[in-house]
Amino acid sequence: MKKLLELFLAFAKIGAMTFGGGYAMIPFLERELVEKRGWTTSEELMDYYAVGQCTPGIIAINTATFVGQSVAGTFGGIAATLGMVFPSLVIITLIASVLTNFAELQAVKSAFAGIRVCVCVLIFNAVVKLWKGAVPDKAALVLCLAVFGLSVFFDISPVLFVLLCAAAGILFTRLGVRGK
Amino acid sequence: MILLRLFYEFFKTGLFAVGGGMATLPFLYSMSDATGWFSHGQLADMIAVSESTPGPIGVNMATYVGFTTAGLPGALAATLGLVTPSIIIILIIARVLQAFRQNRVVDAAFYGLRPCSVGLIAAAGLLVVKIAVFNFDLYAQTGAIGDLLNLKALLLAAVLVVLTRYVKATKKLHPIVFILGSAAAGVLFSF
Known part of the structure; x- marks a missing residue:
């Protein structure tokens, strides 16, 4: 029971601090789950992200359910997910009932323009950090650069990348290029 | 029963939208056309608010649409609808993965x-x-x-x-x- 409450609170905290999509969550997941609580590792987070990309539902929720489940089973998954959505429920309800022109306020626009710059830098730092664990050899480097380049220049669904990379991982391991 | 309908519509969105919160947008536009709960103009405002408030965009959108349609109970119904498919599917996948991790x-x-x-x-x-x-x-x-x-x-x-x-x-x-x-x-x- 205590663990479930901890999960709920940890994810509520992450939900309240995430501005933007599931990717903006990475720095906070790293900080709160990997560094502070040791509930998961950076590599596992990347696994969850990959699976969360190609399974139904939005990434942020999928990742929350995954981590919660690995920490405290089925109810852990539910507690983490409810924690993740709790701040949204409170904040959006408040804004929708009192501040309908919230997004048009100049101060909000300026603040958010600043936040976006920060999100870029935090994502950049996260990539540098994740790099070590996720890209251990040349074959993985090729995969990573190919996914990055193709998704920047073409409008390809992440689902396709995930499926192809899983296949490539199996193929590279079979061919013995892994670890070189 | 508008709450059930909200839950059902967002359940569908959670089941079929794959990826980030922006992946839910096409579903919300067609929901607007099909139900008339909110206009495309309102939807644009909701997107702007969802992007400039804390929390994942997809969840913010569900809460906002639900609240606009049926108040606080609506916000709850829509948000729970959105996350239910994820919870079910990921819990199953997580169990399978745990069993095959060493494979x-x-x-x-x-x-x-x-x-x-x-x-x-x-x-x-x-x-x-x-x-x-x-x-x-x-x-x-x-x-x-x-x-x-x-x-x-x-x-x-x-x-x-x-x-x-x-x-x-x-x-x-x-x-x-x-x-x-x-x-x-x-x-x-x-x-």
């Missing part, structure tokens, strides 16, 4: 998936850079190369890189400190 083929697949995740995250980051640091719209209007870069944003980014990576005293600070600081900088220097 060589699964391990090999994840060896390929991790660099894939990093590549996708980096690409998403670049997309934010494009919006945050560049002024493509302004540049298209004026054609002046000086208008292409948002210099204030670039300066803030440089300061943040130094603070988060190189300054011993600040690099271990919680990321929210930098988010709040950047919000303040945005307001102070009118970004």
